[in-house]
Amino acid sequence: DNTGDQNAVEKSDFEKSDTEGSRIGRDLPFEFGKRNLTEESDVWDHNAWDNVEWGEEQVQQAEEKIKEQFKHPVPEFDKKLYNENPARYWDIFYKNNKENFFKDRKWLQIEFPILYASTRKDAEPVTIFEIGCGAGNTFFPILKDNENENLRIIAADFAPRAVELVKNSEQFNPKYGHATVWDLANPDGNLPDGVEPHSV
Ligand SMILES: C[S@@+](CC[C@H](N)C(=O)[O-])C[C@H]1O[C@@H](n2cnc3c(N)ncnc32)[C@H](O)[C@@H]1O
Numbered sequence: 001d002n003t004g005d006q007n008a009v010e011k012s013d014f015e016k017s018d019t020e021g022s023r024i025g026r027d028l029p030f031e032f033g034k035r036n037l038t039e040e041s042d043v044w045d046h047n048a049w050d051n052v053e054w055g056e057e058q059v060q061q062a063e064e065k066i067k068e069q070f071k072h073p074v075p076e077f078d079k080k081l082y083n084e085n086p087a088r089y090w091d092i093f094y095k096n097n098k099e100n101f102f103k104d105r106k107w108l109q110i111e112f113p114i115l116y117a118s119t120r121k122d123a124e125p126v127t128i129f130e131i132g133c134g135a136g137n138t139f140f141p142i143l144k145d146n147e148n149e150n151l152r153i154i155a156a157d158f159a160p161r162a163v164e165l166v167k168n169s170e171q172f173n174p175k176y177g178h179a180t181v182w183d184l185a186n187p188d189g190n191l192p193d194g195v196e197p198h199s200v
Pocket of ligand 1 (some may be wrong): 136
C-alpha cells in the first residue's frame with residue numbers, strides 16, 4: 001500500500017498548483033522498476049521509488065513516527081463530524097482544489113495492464129467502472145488512449161463537484177464515458193444511474 005507516499009506527493013502537487021495550473025494530461029508514462037531516485041530534489045516526481053533499501057535508521061524513524069501519531073489521535077468531535085457526512089467534506093475539497101490536486105495515475109498502465117488492454121482497437125466489448133473517480137486522473141488517461149469502439153467507462157463519485165469537473169472537462173467524451181454522482185455505501189444498495197445489474 002503506497003497511500004502514505006501518494007498523499008505526500010499529492011500535497012506537493014497541490015502546493016505547486018497555484019502557479020502551474022492543471023496537471024491533467026501533462027504527465028508522461030514511466031517504466032516500472034526503473035524509478036531510481038538519484039537526485040534528492042526529484043523526490044516528488046513519482047508516486048513511489050524502486051530499488052530502495054530501508055536501513056536500520058529509517059526503520060527506527062518510521063517506528064518513532066507511528067508512536068508519535070498514536071499520541072495524537074483524531075479528536076472524537078472531528079471523527080464524528082467527518083464520518084457523519086464524508087461526501088460533504090470531499091465536495092468541499094473539490095470546491096477548493098478543483099482538478100489541480102491529484103496527479104494522473106501513470107502507474108496504473110503498468111500495474112493494471114488489463115485496463116489499457118481494454119482500450120485497444122481489437123479488444124472485446126468491455127465496461128470499466130471507477131468508484132471514487134475524483135477529478136478524473138484515472139478515468140481520463142484511460143479514455144484518452146481508447147481505440148475500442150465498444151469500451152464503456154463509468155466514473156462515479158459521491159462528491160457532486162468531482163463529477164461536475166469530470167463532465168465539464170474538455171477531455172470528457174460521452175460516446176464512451178459516463179459520469180454520475182453515487183455513494184458506494186448508500187444504505188439502499190442502489191446502483192448508479194445508467195448502470196444495470198451485471199453490466200460491469
Ligand atoms: C483519493 S480520491 C481518488 C480520485 C481518483 N480515483 C483518482 O484516481 O484521482 C478518492 C475519491 O473517492 C471518493 N469517495 C470516497 N468514498 C466514496 C463513496 N463511498 N462513494 C463514492 N465515492 C467515494 C472521494 O470523493 C474521492 O473523490
